[in-house]
Amino acid sequence: MAAEMRLSLLIVLVVFPCVVFAHSWNEAHATYYGAPEGTIGGACGFEEYKQIYSPYTAALSPTLYNEAESCGACFEIVCVNTTGFCKKDGEKSVVVTATDLCPASDARCSPPHVHFDLSQPAFHLIAEHLGGDVPVKYRKVSCKRKGGAKFTITGNPNFNLVTVTNVAGGGDVETVEVKAEGDKEWKNMKRNWGEKWETSEVLSGKSLNFRVTTTEGEVVTSKHVAPESWQFGQTFEGKNV
Template identity: 30%
Template sequence: MDFTVKSNCLMFMLMVLSCLVLSHSQYFISSRATYFGSPDCKGNPRGACGYGEYGRDVNDGYVAAVHRPYRNGTGCGGCYQVKCKAGGCTDEGVTVVATDFGIGDRTDFIFPARVYSKMAQADFEGELLSYGVVDIEYRRVPCDFGGSTLVFKIHEATKYPYYLAIIIVYPPGVYDVVGVQIWEEDSKTWRDMRKPYGAVWDMENPPKGEKITFRFSLSATGSVDNGEWMETPTFVSTSLQAGATFDTGIQL
């Protein structure tokens, strides 16, 4: 197994996926947004994505609970540009990371109050907050923090070699992780990991051995039907301890 892409066919598929990403990320979707808490409030450390405290502080706290973009947890970690449509809103809006699930009054985004107010020009922030709910438009964009490669973390519940759970920290670009597998050397097969919730993938009785190789199915649209598998470097199995973070090198 080699991390390097070996075939022209796979390179062609990546080019196709890149085109899908461009078309997928360039149009805005109309919706609504609201907020919670005081101006200094951060996100929820018990968010549905499973990020814990990371879900409060990532991207300098510019995070959101999302509805449609959540997609059963597949959208966790994705970045979105969100612009309000009332008078006094900025042209840029804010860029947030999806770290939780939430729905208000027909909303797709629920922000901490300070993030919500940043969609407005300085002299309009108070008025925007007074609305409570505002019409918005949003689109998926590449994240510009923490690098651009796929990074995962060993979940705190891991008890390797009996149980292994990982959490996707940075999905690459605007791709979603729609599948994760681990190579089993004894049977020469890839074994599926399960997605119990949010950005967490797990497996009971994972493959044993000195070396562990993962592969990830990446989709530009969030659909398993058009996901493409990308293999990671081989990791030393003794490093699969709770809290460890791994940069796969996968960059799209």
Template identity: 30%
Template sequence: MSIFINNSRFINILLLILFVSNDSCLCMHSTVNVTATLNEGGFSPAVATWYGSPTGAGSGGACGLQNDVINAPYNGMISAGNGNLFRSGAGCGTCYMVKCIDNPACSGSPIHVTITDECPGLCNNEPFHFDLSGKAFGSLAKPGHEYQLRNAGRINIQYTRVRCHYRAHIAVKIDSGSNPYYLAMAVENVNGDGEIERIEILGEGLKSWGAMQRSWGETWKFNVPGGTSGPFSIRFTDRSSNSVVANELIPRNWIPGKTYYSRINFR
């Protein structure tokens, strides 16, 4: 009886060793560890500074959004980005969560910002540099410690790219230099990627969609062929190749400098 029990224990131990050394078991544990690492390591290091007035909304400058960043849905929570963030205008409209933890005035809580401008020159001394609006920079601080954090001027932060989710529809602001033969517009309030990869236009007199070209920042242009007029429908395609169409977004009698709001957006 005793010999039978010992043999059984030996067999059980042997089976356990074989099971632990089995590849499928190791893969299972590896998957759990990788998932945990991705969830915990979503933020990467960067540097942040701020510009403008201490509580100011910053600017839509190099992206062509002008002072629209003061209003909803941006509400001044914006940032200029260095070359790796701005990406010659392709980074306009991308959204990030940023947080700071190194400075005693930091709250450690992430805030949401949108790239709406470029920070050239010295900002490119680091791989990723966010030059935040005064309002956004102060929002990284503990309540009542905004001045202390702004006084630091330059801080280490952590950032991660996120999908944009505005409670707004895509809008286009017609460039003031537009005319019946040249139409340019800045694109605002883009959900999802926040990054427009392609824009096409269709108006009366056009037999098929015409491709617009990025002029600068988030401003796109189109040389209007003779005999073509509004209303113009616009098809937006983002970096993930998702497309949405704003039918007759720009009316026949469009006005330079005016903003036109669609009824669509990316999810």
């Protein structure tokens, strides 16, 4: 009986690996922008995926954005009550997804400043509307998503552009690889911009496998995500962390 229990526990650990993490706290400032119901899109290319990330999103200063490597990452943000504008009866913290770049033309966003331009719903959970610009503490945390990672394929037979969304765990993607049916090796895709990845490999008419590695080192392989009959403009769901 004891041996069976140990085996069952081992199986659970293998099938359901722990992906919860939280980095250490750091200091920053936060403002808000966009419509009252929230905003999405911009430098990460998530305009068509509002249902996945809204309403709690943020545009990052270039220092945090890191040339799009932070797209899709999740940050927990806490208002620091040195100005008196933190919500007294609001949430203690809010978790936001990085979906945009805060322009360096804004002095508060220019390097080396660390700044979050939050969606209005996110800002108003932790701070008063009149606060405008408040000091905060932040840390990177694991992302919780419903369903698997999604792959939207656009382009043409000689140029494939894949938008990767809904990634759990680290949330932000380090590398994307594709392997078409019949190929023996994985092919690296190149970041085009934001969370859009390109390859000139001929993929049409072949079933596709994708392998995503997050900046946290999590590797997720989604086999046979797109069937042989896939068409440009379609979105396919794979696995998640």
